[in-house]
Amino acid sequence: MDFHQQLLQGIHNRQPRDIARAISIVENNLPGAGAILSSLDSDRVNQATILGVTGSPGVGKSTLTGALISFYRSQGKRVGIIAVDPSSPLTGGALLGDRIRMMGHALDRDVVVRSMATRGRLGGLCASAGAAVRILAASGCSPVIIETVGVGQSEMDIVRLADLTMMVMAPGMGDEIQAMKAGLLEVADILVVNKIDYPGAETLTMELESAVRENGRQNKRICQTRAIDNRGIEELAGAVDELDMQFRQNGERDRRKQVSLERETIEWCIDFLRPFLTDKLRKEQKNVSSDPRSVAQSLIKNLL
Amino acid sequence: MKKNDPFSKWQENELAKSLARFPERKEKFTNHGGKEITRLALPGEIDEAYLENSGFPGNFPFTRGVQPTMYRGRLWTMRQYAGFSSAAESNRRYRYLLEQGTTGLSVAFDLPTQIGYDSDDPMSMGEVGKVGVAIDSLRDMEVLFDHIPMDSVSTSMTINSPAIVLLAMYVAVAEKQGVPAEKLRGTIQNDILKEYVARGTYIFPPAPSLRLITNIFQWCGTHTPVFNTISISGYHIREAGSTAVQEVAFTLANGITYVQTALDAGLELDVFARRLAFFFNASSDLLEEVAKFRAARRLWARIMKERFKATKPSSFMLRFHTQTAGNTLTAQQIDNNIVRVTIQALAAVLGGTQSLHTNSRDEALSLPTEESVRTALRTQQILAHESGVASTVDPLAGSYFIENLTDSIEKEALELIEKIDKAGGVVAAIEEGFIQRQIENAAYEYQKEIESGERLIVGVNSFQVDEEKSASTLKVDPEIENVQVGNLSQLKETRDNNKVRESLNELDRAARSETNLFPYVLNAVKEYATLGEICNILRGVFGEYR
């Protein structure tokens, strides 16, 4: 049995190190990445629920994720977490601190946490995070939670990998305005008001309710939590379950998956094309003129 | 000066009262040559601005000190933080320190004790007796204070999350020595909020932790009227890398939270406020540190008056302990640390501290040896008896530099406190990570300056020499862990386990209600329930903070 087959078997058998190494291989695009991804247990991958968790720094996302993990574990579910943090654009380094809130589960082999940095690639992260999600799912995790910071473009891409997404907010952070500006209220299926014991929580909830009503999106859920002591978590998980069931039945899940897969496919295309295009460009033109757009057009034209 | 001016009034009232109660240490303070040293130097003209911002020592806003005569009346308490290994070892060190002229004890507990684990808990592995003394039950506490007169020695205990348990043990040991609780003097740190941001020895979430603190305030208010029930600590915030302004702001913000919690629980402000003590860091920036202490004193007085409407002078007074900055000690050329500590201790004295711990020169390498501890104590004694700074009150007042810096530290700290208020208070700011982030960023910038050589640290990034390191350092015998574990199992065989169980069940029931837990803890402690057993009951009810 070669190394990659061993890894595949290890993933299937929930071996922590094989799972971790497989993710590194696809994240770094090393030889064997394709072999691993094409042979994952497709039943597990297709059945797993992928949950996106996003929100500004400080609203308590990691704490909420930690609370959700505890809840799902109490139901006997094996949970995967991909925690995404930004890379420094200057140095390429990253500080991945989301794990701190989840260390309570460190010895639980059925809680698989993987921290990932955005590594400065917009679409590319979507591809590698998507692959990581699939590896976790193939190891029997469901749900797989993708936790991302903030409202940036790369985070929105990751959210699109999810079957359903919750946006976490807290009173007094100006989140509602941010969220509406960024169109996140549109993307999120569940709006979570965390830290409900803080002043302003009720106002925030009411504002969200009216925003949702005005947009005619009765489908959206609004949940109130205090993640730090597990309050509201069971209700939140209930809402997730309900929506998940609904989306599976009415075809929404398939539709989203299709869109997301299409997107990821294109991103892989661009990823694969990049070295080839760079090479071609450098051969054909020593210096790119001041009009890159038309240079690109002619490059592609020649190619086709 | 005319009869009815503010200075004369101060002399007739506060000063006269103080002199009657605590006569000055000498009839006359003189220099070499016999010239008398003035008690309190004043500006040429005492105007409104002076009275509002400086005032007289012992008078609002206490910028110039909390007592009218300061060190002329009584020197600061020389209190050396000590404790390691077993209770018997530490007891020996305390008795040595008392023989050497230290005037107060300060107990360092090991980390398992500080986090409520017995020595035989798996979590305690490797930590037993390391940074302080291991206390598992009342039996250890009895040994710790053996032959130490608890009615005359004041004791400070660095214990926070399980403070209620250790204080109950202290009260119980005193009782066995025949010393009634109302005679006990000292301070219990009991400051949980800074643990979440700087020091890390938390057990329970903030809400039940604050309840325990309020329970202590309340019980001590009637039983130990002269014991300081909290030491609101900026020391560790500064050690974690904060700036001087952040140290003041976060400490006083924590103080505000404790006062508000106690008020919400129905306690009477002017009763508990006088038992609040503070604890600051003295770092090497001499002038900034002096200004910091003065600013903190004035800001707290104003907060107590304006925000909480306190009425008694004792409620306005910020009384504080100081420790020299451990993070400034270097492992290189360790004798240089004696010089650093001297500057820092001088800052504390010029800033009007009520008690002082001076670090030992070898603490960047290990626990201090007896000889190093003695030098550290001698540093204080030289300041007290040779330097002359104790002969007059607040000698740097009126310096343009010091007064400007005092003003700006107060202003910036207040702005930071207002920011925390806006974020929903300290607990919210901790949960959001605001305070931690501020400290972390300040620490990071400071360290980067050292790494880049922009900031010179003598012996570390400049003026280095080749040296053989660590001649004689003190090591804790790793056997202590086994000894403690052995003692524990012996204790569990000899105590009345039915009574222990009963007392723990009662504590469990009480914790689930709103009642004051102190009597229940005291009862359990007296039955020789262990620290870990008591804390586990509370963990079961309160949950654990992560």
Add this chain to the structure above:
Amino acid sequence: MNTTHPPYRILIAKPGLDGHDRGAKFIARALRDDGFEVVYTGIRRTPEEIAAAAIQEDVAAIGLSSLSGAHMRLFPAVIEALKQAGCDDIPVLGGGVIPDDDIVGLKKAGIVQVFTPGTPLQDILDAFRNACRNNNPKGY
């Protein structure tokens, strides 16, 4: 960008009960600023938790920090926990208030580098980079 090595992943952890994390956090941030991806576990972790996190995160090296004097028990315990999981090929580095006499013992127990107060930052960064470079896992 594709021609350079992807960032090395490091786990920085504080075993035991010591809560003084100023040094650990500084090293974590300095490593980030030097191009590493750094997973930080927070304070008060058991050796087993640290080993499990390092394995899940597939890090190339582990950095431990302890200032309470418990390093002689705790650092080797992390190596033991890695061994139990069959992953003791992950190099472990450590730092803190560590007397010279202890350094020999720690190295004998398998700690590849020991840092003490005053070790220049550049030496620490270099040590991590070397440890990662030398740890070239089989197969990739």
